[in-house]
Amino acid sequence: MSAGGRTRAGRSVGPNLDGFTVLVSTLGLVVAAIIGLAYADAGDFELDRIGAGGGGGDYALSPWTNPDPVVADESDADTYRGPDGAVIRLTGLDVDTPIVLTPAEDTRVSAVWVTGADGRIVTEGEGGEPPRFSTLWDGQIVILVEQPDVELWIDGSGDEPWEASLRFDRGLRADDVLSSSQTLMFTHDGGATTARVSARGGDNLSIQAVTAHGSERPLTEDSPFDRSIAWRDAPLVLFYIESWHDTAWRIEFPTDAGSTPTPTPEGTP
Numbered sequence: 001m002s003a004g005g006r007t008r009a010g011r012s013v014g015p016n017l018d019g020f021t022v023l024v025s026t027l028g029l030v031v032a033a034i035i036g037l038a039y040a041d042a043g044d045f046e047l048d049r050i051g052a053g054g055g056g057g058d059y060a061l062s063p064w065t066n067p068d069p070v071v072a073d074e075s076d077a078d079t080y081r082g083p084d085g086a087v088i089r090l091t092g093l094d095v096d097t098p099i100v101l102t103p104a105e106d107t108r109v110s111a112v113w114v115t116g117a118d119g120r121i122v123t124e125g126e127g128g129e130p131p132r133f134s135t136l137w138d139g140q141i142v143i144l145v146e147q148p149d150v151e152l153w154i155d156g157s158g159d160e161p162w163e164a165s166l167r168f169d170r171g172l173r174a175d176d177v178l179s180s181s182q183t184l185m186f187t188h189d190g191g192a193t194t195a196r197v198s199a200r201g202g203d204n205l206s207i208q209a210v211t212a213h214g215s216e217r218p219l220t221e222d223s224p225f226d227r228s229i230a231w232r233d234a235p236l237v238l239f240y241i242e243s244w245h246d247t248a249w250r251i252e253f254p255t256d257a258g259s260t261p262t263p264t265p266e267g268t269p
Contacts, residue, residue, distance in 0.1 A: 059085060063085035064115045064119035065119060066085070066119070069085070069087045069119075069153075070082055070083055070085065070087070071087055072154070078167065079163065079165045079166075080163070080165075082161060082162065083161050083162075084154065084155070084158045084162070085153065085156075086153075086154055086162075087154070088152040089117075089150075089151050090149070090150050090151075090152065090166075092148050093147075094148075095145055095146055095147065096170065096189075098143065098170060098171075098187065099145070099152075099166060099167075100142055100166070100167050100168070101142075101152070101164050102139070102141075102164060102165050103139060103162065103163070103164045107160075108156055108162065109135070109154055109155065109162050109164055111132050111133060111141070111155040112132070112133045112141050112153065112154060112155065113129075113130040113131065113133075113153040114130055114133065114145060114150055114153070115130045115150065115151050115153065116147060116151065118151075119151065122146070123146050123147075125213050125214040126213075126214060131213050132215070133215045134215050136185075137206070137240070142215070142238055144210055144211055144238060146235075170187055172185065172186035172187070173186060173187050173188070173189075174186045174187070174188050174239075174253070177251070177252045177253070179248070180241075180243070180248075181243060182243055183240075183241065184240075184241050185238065185239070185241075186238070187237065188239065188253055191235065193230055193231060193232070193233050194229065194254065195229055195252060196226070196227070197219060197229055197251050198224075198225065198226040198250050199247050199249040200247075201223060201224075201246070201247060201248050202223055202244060202245045202246045202248060203223070203244040204245075205219065205221060205222075205242070205249050206219065207220075207229060207240070207241050207242075208239070208240040208242075209229075209231040209237055209238070209239055210238040210239075210240070211232050211236070211238075212236070213234060218231055223248075239251070
């Protein structure tokens with residue numbers, strides 16, 4: 001037929017696709033409902049609450065903005081469980097003592113956001129968001145706060161509930177100089193925002209610094225080296241120094257917060 005003529009619709013010779021599509025969609029909805037009920041029963045959570053605090057819901061990337069968040073269940077003293085995006089509410093904290101969150105075995109928790117009551121941002125992290133605290137090399141998450149009443153928003157797995165325990169431990173304290181060849185976690189409250197770090201022997205040295213503004217990694221480097229590191233200004237800072245293969249290290253804080261330590265002479269940390 002010419003380009004300007006009419007065409008005739010061909011007759012269907014196969015099964016009715018519309019009816020088949022409706023059947024498949026219906027079966028899919030039934031299967032999804034059965035799976036959802038099974039998860040709700042196994043995890044002791046209400047079905048309509050899963051995802052409301054995070055997971056695949058509208059608040060997955062910012063659970064603190066959820067007007068009706070899931071509150072984590074305290075199953076035992078200082079042990080909590082809940083879905084991705086659930087909140088742990090704490091009151092009457094000592095702001096000079098770090099909070100240590102330890103995920104249970106086979107539980108995935110990648111980070112924790114911290115706000116004040118009702119999801120209000122009191123201390124700012126990167127980009128004006130709430131402070132974000134990521135896992136240390138040993139799997140724990142250490143959190144520092146500036147107010148006694150806080151909310152911890154858990155960034156877990158969107159598919160599975162998480163479980164974690166809390167403890168409060170300031171641990172080792174360093175005032176001016178600390179050296180070792182082991183992995184150590186310690187706090188410093190001298191008001192400094194820089195330090196001099198040197199290392200020799202062994203292999204690699206990695207440092208994570210934690211303040212109330214969140215956690216950061218100011219150094220990951222192969223030894224030997226002698227250099228300065230810096231972190232965000234805060235009254236208290238916690239360091240987690242990971243020494244690989246017994247790398248010997250030394251960290252020196254300035255006695256005057258406005259100065260930077262001079263390089264260590266060649267040969268030691």
